[in-house]
Structures are given as structure tokens and as C-alpha cells.
Amino acid sequence: MLSCQYIQKGVLLSQPPLPISSLLSLLQHSLSTTLSHFPALAGRLSTDPSGHLHILCNDSGIEFVHAEAKHIFIDHILSPVDVPNCFKEFFTFDDTLSYAGHHKPLAAVQVTELGDGIFVGCTVNHAVTDGTSFWNFFNTFAEICRGAKNISKSPDFCRNTVFDSPAVLRFPEGGPSATFSGDEPLRERIFHFSRESILKMKLKANKKLTTEIIGKQCNDSWTVTNGVINGNRTAEISSFQSLCAQLWRSVTRARKLDGNKTTTFRMAVNCRHRLEPRLDPLYFGNAIQSIPTVASVGELLSRDLNWSGDLLHQNVVAHDDATVRRGVKDWESNPRLFPLGNPDGASITMGSSPRFPMYDNDFGWGRPMAVRSGRANKFDGKISAFPGRDGGGSVDLEVVLSPETMAGLETDMEFMQCVS
CATH class of the missing domain: 3.30.559.10 (Chloramphenicol acetyltransferase-like domain)
Structure with a gap:
């Protein structure tokens, strides 16, 4: 998965019933609390001298971005037959391979203000998580944001598994390259x-x-x-x-x-x-x-x-x-x-x-619209x-x-x- 790009998934939410400054403060605080339950995501990838890859839980943190796109309205982006290109702008770390987690955050959240709603885009390193882990993190983030004192689904960090392999994967100088072109018309x-x-x-x-x-x-x-x-x-x-x-x-x-x-x-x-x-x-x-x-x-x-x-x-x-x-x-x-x-x-x-459970991401003012x-x-x-x-x-x-x-x-x- 180190040659894959980061996972980018997000939810479109209706207009929250609070000022944007208060919303951003709430989301940042909730995200910080969420990371205390998912400490691996606040770390970095590390390759030791023997070539083995680890997650270094050094609390380096993740990226949090606030963006504005108030000229975009929910109906305008949900009604077209094709998915509008604007959704691609609602995430960070475009074209970033998971190998970059050696020097870049393993996760990021971008909150984009729309004309009548917000989009919460979450980006996570694919070498660190799969879909099951990704959505547990996202769901926990929403759960804490809406006021939960105790999370309902604590992640299991056991590493005594068949996937904890002793094998060493050698990388070319500078790291791997993407295995597909991102320039083809789609x-x-x-x-x-x-x-x-x-x-x-x-x-x-x-x-x-x-x-x-x-x-x-x-x-x-x-x-x-x-x-x-x-x-x-x-x-x-x-x-x-x-x-x-x-x-x-x-x-x-x-x-x-x-x-x-x-x-x-x-x-x-x-x-x-x-x-x-x-x-x-x-x-x-x-x-x-x-x-x-x-x-x-x-x-x-x-x-x-x-x-x-x-x-x-x-x-x-x-x-x-x-x-x-x-x-x-x-x-x-x-x-x-x-x-x-x-x-x-x-x-x-x-x-x-x-x-x-993608539509379980209720941050406190309703289920996602998309x-x-x-x-x-x-x-x-x-x-x-x-x-x-x-x-x-x-x-x-x-x-x-x-x-x-x-x-x-x-x-x-x-x-x-x-x-x-």
C-alpha cells in the first residue's frame, strides 16, 4: 500500500447552527480528543536500519485546514449527472503516496465552507489504515464532536498478527512511484x-x-x-x-x-x-x-x-x-x-x-447529505x-x-x- 495514494473520503453536511469560528474550534478540539484514542495517526512512518517499517507514535500531529467555497451550493454539486470536479478540492495531500508518511502527516482534515453547508474531508495514509479503520476513526471523530464522553468503538492495536511480517521491502532511491497515470481523461x-x-x-x-x-x-x-x-x-x-x-x-x-x-x-x-x-x-x-x-x-x-x-x-x-x-x-x-x-x-x-457506516457521521446537527x-x-x-x-x-x-x-x-x- 506504500505506492497507493492516501485515502480521501468526506461527508457533505447541512449548514451547522453555530458561527464558523465556533464550529472550527469545536472540530479542532474534537479531533484532538479523537487522536488520543488513535495515537498512531498522530505519528509518522519510520524505516529502521534493518529495513523494517514502523509507525513512530511521536505525537507529531495531523493537518487541519479551513477552506472557503461560499460560491458553491449543495444543490449545485449534487444535481449534476457527473460528480463535479470541485469535490477534488475538498481534500489535502493530492497525489501523495503513502510512502510520504515518513515526512508528512499520516492524516488530515479539511473543513470547507460552502454557501449553505460544509464538507468535512478526511485524508488518511493507506499504509496505516484500510476502510474499516478509516471509518471507525471518522465515526469516532463525529461521535466526540456531538458530545460523547466515552467512545463506543475503541480501536484494537494488537500487532501479533500474520500481517506483522518480518519481510523487508526494498525501495528505490527516493521511494516508490505511482503505478498508474493520474492524467488520463476520466x-x-x-x-x-x-x-x-x-x-x-x-x-x-x-x-x-x-x-x-x-x-x-x-x-x-x-x-x-x-x-x-x-x-x-x-x-x-x-x-x-x-x-x-x-x-x-x-x-x-x-x-x-x-x-x-x-x-x-x-x-x-x-x-x-x-x-x-x-x-x-x-x-x-x-x-x-x-x-x-x-x-x-x-x-x-x-x-x-x-x-x-x-x-x-x-x-x-x-x-x-x-x-x-x-x-x-x-x-x-x-x-x-x-x-x-x-x-x-x-x-x-x-x-x-x-x-x-458512512452515514453514521452525525457531528451534532444531522446525518450527512452525501x-x-x-x-x-x-x-x-x-x-x-x-x-x-x-x-x-x-x-x-x-x-x-x-x-x-x-x-x-x-x-x-x-x-x-x-x-x-
């Missing part, structure tokens, strides 16, 4: 999927499975209880896997790729609950791995949603304790930087999660999943594609009929 759009729409996709993806289960129940006396067949997990494709499968098919079709070309769908997975023994759900750090699922373009597009959904599902289910540890051992045998980007033009990378991200780690095929603001299983996908591919996706009826 379009960014939020697609909303209601719970009902996603359930329809799930039903479609599991149609073959449902028929097989009914047949087995009739012929083999199989029983299904709470999603388990005779004590074993079913092969049911989840709602999110169904949505990912549909996106994979439609984006691939929009790219107009040769049928013999290989396409890859990468999905970031949380390893905390996959390890044995399990890590604490609030383990603070980066505990994710990337699962690549591959298929030929021709087969992906000629088969149905069940086929692509099952490919993704089987890979996710197979990513157990042994797979996590095997991935770590493989990396230790050949330490290397994690590459981001889409070098072959046929890849999709899914990040974030609709399970993250969640958005900055310019970091954006390339053709980068997708981020957010929970829908209305909850109930709805999902928002932040989709970043080349202009030509985005135009093709917008005319893909199989995909657009699922969009709410």
Missing part, C-alpha cells in the same frame, strides 16, 4: 441502486441455484435453514456479488473488447473475520487483500448473470484463513509493491464497502461502493471510467434498468 458518476433493484439482481443471479436446491430437496431430502443446507453453507450469490457481476458484464461490454481478451475483476476483502483465530473487528491497521477473478471477455458476455456471479462468489468463499496466510507467505517470498491501475484496459477494481471522495487512486475502472443514504440495503457505486466507456455504460439497458 468521468466519475454515482449510480444508485435501491434495495428492490439489488434483490432482483440477486434473484436473477441465483435462479439456477434456486432450481437446483428445490430439486435436491425433492430428491435427496435436503433441508435449508437460515441459508444453510444440511449444516453447510449454501452456494448463494450475495446481493453485492450480484451487483458486482452485473457491473463487470456491463462495463466489459461498454469497452468493446476482443472476445479472446482476459478481463479481471479485483475486489478488496476484509481479512479480519477470515483468519483463525479471528482478528478483533476493530483491529486498527490495513487488513485487506485483493481477490482477482478472471474470465475471457467472450465467455463473460455470452454467459448469464449466474455464471459471472458464481465466479465472484466462489473466489470470495474460498478466501479463508489458509488463503490469507498463503497470500502473505507468497508476498514474503517476493516482497513487492501493490499495483493499482488498469494497464491492460480490461480490469475493474472494486474498493470500499456498502457495509461501512458521501464523496477526492482525486486519490482514481483510474479507468476504479469503483467504490457506498451505502445508499436511504439505507435498507441500498447501494451507491462511485464509478470512474474513460469517457467512451462511461457513455457506453449509460446506454447499456441491462445495467441502466437496475439504476434507480
